[in-house]
Amino acid sequence: MSAAASAQAGAQFGVAGMGVMGAALALNIADHGFRVTAWDRHPERIDEMHQKHGHPELKGTASMEEFVSRLERPRRILLMVTAGAAVDQMLERLFPLLSPGDVIMDAGNSWFLDTRRREELCKSKGLHFLGVGVSGGEEGARHGPSIMPGGPTEAYALVRPVLEAIAARTDEGLCVTHVGPDGAGHFVKMVHNGIEYADMQLLAETYDVLRRGLGLSAEGVADLFAQWNQGIAESFLLETSIKVLRKKDAETGKPLVDLVLDKAGQKGTGKWTVQVALDLGVPVPSIASALDARNLSSMKDQRVAASHKLKGPSEALSSEEKAQLAAWAHDALYAARVVTYAQGMRLIQAASDEYKWNISLAEMARIWRGGCIIRAKLLTPLREAFTRQPELPNLLVSDAFAPVLEKLSPSWRKLVGAATKLGIPVPVFSSSLAYLDSYRSPELPQNLTQAQRDAFGAHTYQRRDKPDAGFVHSDWNS
Template sequence: MEAARAKIGLVGLGVMGENLALNIERHGFPIAVYNREPEKVDHLLATRAKGLRFFGAHSPAELARLLERPRKIILLVKAGQPVDWTIEQIRPHLEPGDIIVDGGNSWYEDTERRQKELAASGIRFVGSGVSGGEEGALWGPSLMPGGERDAYEEIRPVWEAIAAKVDDGPCVTYIGPGGSGHFVKMVHNGIEYGDMQLIAEAYDILHRGLGFSADRLAEVFARWNEGVLSSFLIEITAKIFRAKDAETGAPLVDLILDKAGQKGTGLWTSKVALDLGVAIPTIDAAIMARLLSGRKNERIEAARVLEGPKAGGFQGDEAEIVAAVHDALYAAKICSYTQGMALLRAASDTFRWDLPLGEIAGIWRGGCIIRAELLGGIREAYSKRADLPSLLLDDRFREAMARSQPGFRKAVAFAQGLGIPCLAFSSSLAYYDSHRSARLPQNLTQAQRDYFGAHTYERVDKPELGAVHTDWPSLVG
């Protein structure tokens, strides 16, 4: 009976859970599965898992009995209260040394709370980001495990086996202690928000500004995917433009309501960045764009009465604009990744996580949604200089921004001249310009704060004075 036990267990048989379980079994690890709806367990064993090394459990107690010790149980349930509820269901059936792995998109502070609560019973906890969607879960995701190092070492053979593979190994590395794994996954999702919005704005400029059809856009994005913009999101964008509605034959993308949803990780990223004092305007703009898209009725009404530039056919060199949009997209993507990595560095310093930024960029090169050609350069940048304060200061990316800058500015100006909103492009360009400005206008901001609130300021000519206050009305009468 002992030999028949499963190596690992999984709770939560949604599509992600099913696919990850099949991935685990395919790599040689017999697996026990449980779902609060027992019929899902029975259905899986009778269909996709038929004849495979699967063990079905109809209760938490049965799941625990099916597992070899120390037990290792993966949770793939909705973040928040469902995670706590699931832990409470299985906890009485575990013993010291057993391991729970939360593979959902949990808030990192919840992960740290759960780790402390479970440690009181001797149960070890790993919070692991899992990226790649349904396909990644089945064929190889990018994995971001954080928490107790010894617990990760126990699951490491499984994680390295099921992760996506790139030229130098599996897309998984130990992230760090506490909730660092889920924090890194959160920032990954924030970068994803920015990347998707930038692509959407590139599409809008070409579609509205140049009048490109879906077929023409498919050609452009497919060509872009062969160069520096090569990425999963650019690849699927080209495919989306080729998809036709079965009933009308029209491009399916044209029939989709322009209201984008969000599940919260992007918003979390923005909130944490504010708490840590890190500027991430591209990601912030992406969140704002989704919020604005949700106000569809208000936008329809406003479109009837609010004036903007008069529409007219484009007169000029299309190829020049396409090239400018390409360069703008590449430069803005660099800015978005720069912001994400800066946030990771700030969190690493604040929480003393010692995050391996180069390795994190490395494991994002395969399996995950933001996998892209430029991640190889990001990994190299941090390999050369672990304390790099900004990606924009790395020679590779500094030169790339210099080459792309003329097109970047041309594309933004072109869009603004036509009244095409480009929140993420504009924010990215402003971020770059702010970053390269040795002096910003916040000297005036400090003067205003001191004038109305005596908040003090520092003098550039007399730094030795420290914080000073001026009686402004007495100077100006």
């Protein structure tokens, strides 16, 4: 189509919200030949976009009315605004301007129950609503993210050509699929972010053990990570860690990471993951420990003061332990990652059962293989495990990972032991190992817990020698 004809034709796709992610997605869509119209409540962002990029297929609009009027029907509108009230406000502004059959997509990190509510609201007005998880950061959004859309199948069919065009690509296919109904896409994206919290914390703990246990510099840890990234531990986050560790501060010449204050922030998706896991009765200790680690990091002043009163151990590693520590850390990192992904997949499965979403865990592993933040080599055998056994109760007992965990767990235990000996906190390594040990234990000490509950609160218990007797109560004081 000529430039003149394109200028007169209606836009095929609309993006509302020209922040970092919105602008990157709009440009990505335009790069693939779709005519895009854009809007932002800050007009200067539209001007900046035109000046900086000047894309022939991307036109900004000054008003919401003009934005909607430029779109071909059925209109396809992607919202990239702050999660929460801003999404509801955008819907209220759009409703009077739209027609039955139009599609609205929320591509922010929205709470999945809000997405379910909004989907019902839009349905009542004859509109389609999709909750679209997008992972990959600015670079992914610009050149190929992992996309997790949830909502009506007929709505997905209307936007599928665009989403497939802009998604990341791997040898295993396009990194986009219809996740399931209503809030399924946003739920999966939330769990993705929860896994991301734990994976980042595992890398931070590994860095800390190597730094404090072996005295390695940032560059030395980067060199070791670079070796690991050639094997089974390969991942985007490991690659990112290497770049971060090698970056030098222009002013001092020191590793920039050494100048970064040890206080980590969060935007809420990790907290949501832990909250909903509690609601569904699914243990996710790796993710919860990573969340706690960020919260503890924020207590900087208290930690500094406590360090003067609470002295750690004075033991040192033996020469043999030092010689093996890096190898133990490598094995522990991979094994703990497997356990973290297992928890996330179990949570997705539980929610899928609860809300009747029929999510394919194999497909989630496939679309996470490229574009997204947690993309890693282990997702390929993970996908194969759920392809062979779709009803697998837990990734840990799959034929692909059970023998690997058995092989690597001795190193993992030694890594946790060495860290404990030195007083180096490894909360996610430790909680992940405890999860593995709990899951593989035919006997747990909760017989005492349940007996205690019955003793002080008459909460009853079941007898293992009389399984058909139901719940009984005993007088524990006589």
